[in-house]
Amino acid sequence: MNFTNAQLERYSRHIILEDIGVKGQEKLLNGKVLIIGTGGLGAPAALYLGAAGIGTIGLVDGDTVDLSNLQRQVIHSSQDVGKAKVISGKESINAINEDVNVITYQERATADNIKDIIRDQDYDFILDGTDNFPVKFLINDACVMLKKPFSHAGIIRFQGQTMTYVPGKGPCYRCIFKNPPPPDVVPTCQQAGVLGVMGGVIGTIQATEAIKYITDVGNLLTGYLLTYDAKKLEFRKVKLAGDKNCAVCGENPTIKKLIDYEIAACSIADSKKIG
């Protein structure tokens, strides 16, 4: 492809990188990343991926911007309160970079629509920025079934974690965590709180993985869970076991259809201690 002068200048700090160069930037501009959830994790990821010149970014979210989102969801502004998050997200990305074709899916990801959304643009990489276990398992299972790589992440209080799944290259989320926990056993951010910057740290690592996958640079976080404890300022990279009996990616999978698990009711005000 031919870069315009403006593009050469815009992406000059990428192009000068030996591992990226013109070819790598071309891959990014031809790259397609789907971000499910435009909140604490998805917001910083979307901004950086947009700035990086990912050519197509899909945003999936059925929510509207709430005042309580603005403490961490940096893609939305005060003036966006009440607006659909995917629209607010698209406007913010395009304000930074008009090169990006932002596709909006103003709906919650479910067993009925997630495969169609992933197939819609034949996305290269999927990023899980959701806030509940049913959808985290749904994204995992859909990506395993469609043979798509994705980045899982979770944040709560002062802690975060992330892992990358690449088909055939390492364990999936279900290999490790098997099934969603019963509703109310594990707190959500709404119940337990989260330091706003946690999404910035972990979401930006997810964006890094997407860029590395598309440009084929370095080693991905496949086969590892990266955990981050902000209070101790401690990162750990835990080597993970695969599970050949995994219900979805194992040798004889028992899950062949996507499952809509019940979303946990936010009924416990005082949630369990995590750290």
Added chain:
Amino acid sequence: MTITLNGKETSFGEEITIQELLEQGYVEMQEYVTVQINENIIPRADYGTYVIKDKDVVECLYYMGGGK
């Protein structure tokens, strides 16, 4: 015995089961972790009978659901 628990050497007077480890408060949020020992995921149903041995490398991996 001395094990490596989430990256830190931790000593116990005697061998204990996973269930006992979780109940002794060494693990924050014991209600829902997935336990990996020497890079093998241990089925939840075995927590009461699986005895942790000297020098085992134990990782308690937390369910972390937040993100928005």
